[in-house]
Amino acid sequence: MxxxxxxxxxxxxxxxxxxxxxxxxxxxxxxxxxxxxxxxxxxxxxxxxxxxxxLTRKHVTVAFCYAARPARLRERFPRLESLSLKGKPRAAMYGLIPDDWGAYAAPWIDELAAPLECLKALHLRRMTVTDADIAALVRARGHMLQELKLDKCIGFSTDALRLVARSCRSLRTLFLEECHITDKGGEWLHELAVNNSVLVTLNFYMTELKVAPADLELLAKNCKSLISLKMSECDLSDLISFFQTANALQDFAGGAFYEVGELTKYEKVKFPPRLCFLGLTYMGTNEMPVIFPFSMKLKKLDLQYTFLTTEDHCQIIAKCPNLLILEVRNVIGDRGLEVVGDTCKKLRRLRIERGDDDPGLQEEQGGVSQLGLTAVAVGCRELEYIAAYVSDITNGALESIGTFCKNLYDFRLVLLDRERQVTDLPLDNGVCALLRNCTKLRRFALYLRPGGLSDDGLSYIGQYSGNIQYMLLGNVGESDHGLIRFAVGCTNLQKLELRSCCFSERALSLAVLQMPSLRYIWVQGYRASQTGLDLLLMARPFWNIEFTPPSPESFNHMTEDGEPCVDSHAQVLAYYSLAGRRSDCPQWVIPLHPA
Amino acid sequence: MAAAGSSSRFAVTCGLLSQYMRERQQPQPPVTVLEAVAEEEEEEDARTMQLFPPRAAAADGVATPSAGTAPLTIFYDGRMVVVDDVPAEKAAELMRLAGSACSPPQPAHAAALPEMPIARKASLQRFLQKRKHRITTTSEPYKKAAVASPAPEKSFAVAPVKDEPATWLGL
Missing domain, CATH: 1.20.1280 (Monooxygenase)
Incomplete structure (x- = not known):
């Protein structure tokens, strides 16, 4: 409008x-x-x-589950059909938040599942969901539940999935990507295949669930409209019958090439005719040709979890002129990105993840710099999203992105710390040019290194980011003054994450008070005072402040994988809330305000 | 991707309407999100249409909510910062804040920031661990392929190794 x-x-x-x-x-x-x-x-x-x-609102997103009370939501929107809830800070995706931090789904499901009589879609992101929660949801809403998305959630098992599969016969979407699920066997998939005939999307990508290929085949047989399957690891040669059956399939990711260098084994894999979104786990040089016959049709290619070399990336991408979405690791290299710029003229989204830093396992010719990014900016004028981990960067490259990528909506850049020498720091002018020219930008992340962006650069970000709603800044600025100058300009910023910056508590507080739209800030790595008292300068009604001290206790916390949370630096989380102080803080989180 | 952020024409118009309503009903306190639901019942007032509302251009003031803007100079921690176009109310707020908290600035040496490694996405971390395992247990297919030969040779595959226990495959 x-x-x-x-x-x-x-x-x-x-x-x-x-x-x-x-x-x-x-x-x-x-x-x-x-x-x-x-x-x-x-x-x-x-x-x-x-x-x-x-009375007529059908969908609500609660951007942070502690910002409102479930009862309030129920009272205000009694006829809600679809609800999205987000939990833990984004840092949880990077192993920086211990599992017992909170964001429990229970209060929401207990309060809402039964009274919201029209609810048929629930999307929970980064939350703790138990089997009991899912059972309660199924009891109350199972008969009409069409969409259940548990996105990067923890705390439940396949028992709950069995229940969902048995009871929710209208389910169109079951999404479990990157969840930590206790695997008690693959029966849930069998139940789903037997009981459901309307499933459109099934996603258990990047989970450790083990399933039987025969059940997938049965699912494809019964659910004629299955369009998207993203799954855990499973040898592709065992999926041949599934692919033969799943005629409607357009989107597939996961699987695995367990046999290295055995193309003959995988040559028999024939992908469904409409497939155009694809990501194959562990694909290597030898297996790559399985894609060639239909590469012209591909709109999305996810190569993040493959073993391909820079040269392989060049070969494969040259055969994919219709890509809209490309996701890779930085092994793609500048050479690969040049091919992207030459070939993928329709590209909308480009994600370049960070590969291995281990020198022994270093990826040949990997690494992305200003050369690759410039080639992409010049070649792919439709880009709306760029997220890249780079080894080197220049002001010129950022200016090019500003000049050519006018549709950019979301830009994220991380400068890796491995390379000692970076060509052209600080990036003040490049960042300024990019922000001035990409007026559609709504999300922006910049993670550099000390010296990467001066206080002037930081103030440019404030000055030219009038429409930006989400920002992540890491290792930027030189002093508190930079932060204050930044904050004065951020009129529409709603969510800010700061990591590893030199700002004092006092400056953080002053900055928060300068940003009229800010409703959420997460900070890790700042100049902490002995007492933390200066954080209270940002205190005001409805503004919750939670402080996580760098105690040895948090050292001992484990993530679900049994990996220790390596990061023990203090964290501050502050947010607007109509719900008051949260009551389920773990002991190691200190609610500073309201007291 | 829907255009987010800058308000749509519809939203802006709603803002103006809301402003207008408030001005028309001077005695009533403005509806805030917080209290609106509690007061829903009493909403059914018989509102008559005013043909000549007291202030037809009620929304005129919307665009310029504050009296004006001016450059603001801040002296802070021994340094000076000049910020252009600061609304008066913002300046007042800043000054109030600065006045309310006169604790001495932190000594600079307390500032030394511990080094924080750039975090890695958990899913990728898991993949890279598996990859490492695979590279060290197989005949390093990845590195060999990377050496140069784009034409794969079958001999690489002499010892295919499943790096996951295959028990579940028989299900």
């Missing part, structure tokens, strides 16, 4: 409309307003609009 805003005197007419139009009509009109920001604005017009919005 773009265009000009009407003149104020025309509001009169708009409101006369409001006065005589019956509720029913307003209900109908409101039903066509879908954008959550539009909804929010409409709900604030007057009490009548607020009430009608509340």
């Amino acid at each position: 773009g265009g000009e805003v009407p003149e104020p005197r025309r509001l009169n007419r708009a409101l006369s409309f409001d006065d005589w139009v019956p509720d029913e009509a307003l209900h109908l009109v409101m039903g066509h307003v879908e954008d959550p920001r539009d909804r929010e604005a409409a709900s604030r017009v007057c009490r009548r609009w607020h009430r009608i919005d509340a």
